[in-house]
Amino acid sequence: MNKAERVDYIFDKLMQTYPEPPVPLDHFDSYSLLVAVLLSAQCTDARVNTVTPALWQLADNPFDMAKQSVADIQAIIRPCGLSPQKAKAIQGLSQILVAKHNGQVPDNFKDLEALPGVGHKTAGVVMAQAFGHPAFPVDTHIHRLAQRWGLTSGKSVEQTERDLKRLFPESAWNKLHLQIIFWGRDYCTARGCDGRVCEICTNTYPDRKHAKKLKKP
Structure with missing residues (x-):
C-alpha cells in the first residue's frame, strides 16, 4: 500500500469497527x-x-x-x-x-x-x-500507532497531531481520536503488537520483517 491507500484502509477499518465510540472517561458535564x-x-x-x-x-x-x-x-x-x-x-x-x-x-x-x-x-x-470543536488530541497511544501505521515519522506528539490532521478529514477528527485509542487498547497494545501482529499493522505493512522501532515523544 502507498500512503494514501493506507490512510483510506485505516479510516474505513476504524469506522467499521467503532462506528460510535464512547468517551471512555465517565463524566456528566x-x-x-x-x-x-x-x-x-x-x-x-x-x-x-x-x-x-x-x-x-x-x-x-x-x-x-x-x-x-x-x-x-x-x-x-x-x-x-x-x-x-x-x-x-x-x-x-x-x-x-x-x-x-x-x-x-x-x-x-x-x-x-x-x-x-x-x-x-x-x-x-x-x-x-465536551464542545464538539474539531480537535485531534494525541497521547502516547495514538503517537505509537501512527508510527506503526506509517502515518507520521513520530518525532513528537505535536508533529504526529499535525500529520494526522493533514491526512484525515476535519469532520472525522473527534471520532478518530477515540477510535485509534480503542484500537490500540483492543488490538495494538504496547506489548501485544510490535507492528506485525494486529490486523491494521499486517494489512498496511504485510512485508514488515522486524518490529517497528518507535520514537518516543
Whole structure:
C-alpha cells in the first residue's frame, strides 16, 4: 500500500469497527470531563472512573471544589498517581474558573491551556468531546500507532497531531481520536503488537520483517 491507500484502509477499518465510540472517561458535564482527563495523565481511564465518583461526592462543580483543601482532594485521587500535583491543579483550576469564567469551562484552547495542569492534549479532549470543536488530541497511544501505521515519522506528539490532521478529514477528527485509542487498547497494545501482529499493522505493512522501532515523544 502507498500512503494514501493506507490512510483510506485505516479510516474505513476504524469506522467499521467503532462506528460510535464512547468517551471512555465517565463524566456528566464539561467540568467533570476536564477533571477526569487531568486525572488520566499516567493513569488508566478505568482507574479514573473508579475514583471520580468519590471526588464528585466531595464536590462536583468548580464553586464547591474551589473551597476544598488540596489535602482532601489528594486523599481521594491518590490511586490515580501524581496526586500532589493533580490535587493542587484541580483546586487551582476550579478557583480560576470561578474567578475568571463565572464557573464555566472555557471553550477555547488559549483559556483552557492557561489553567493549572491543563496541557494541549487535555485541552483538545475537552474541546472535542465536551464542545464538539474539531480537535485531534494525541497521547502516547495514538503517537505509537501512527508510527506503526506509517502515518507520521513520530518525532513528537505535536508533529504526529499535525500529520494526522493533514491526512484525515476535519469532520472525522473527534471520532478518530477515540477510535485509534480503542484500537490500540483492543488490538495494538504496547506489548501485544510490535507492528506485525494486529490486523491494521499486517494489512498496511504485510512485508514488515522486524518490529517497528518507535520514537518516543
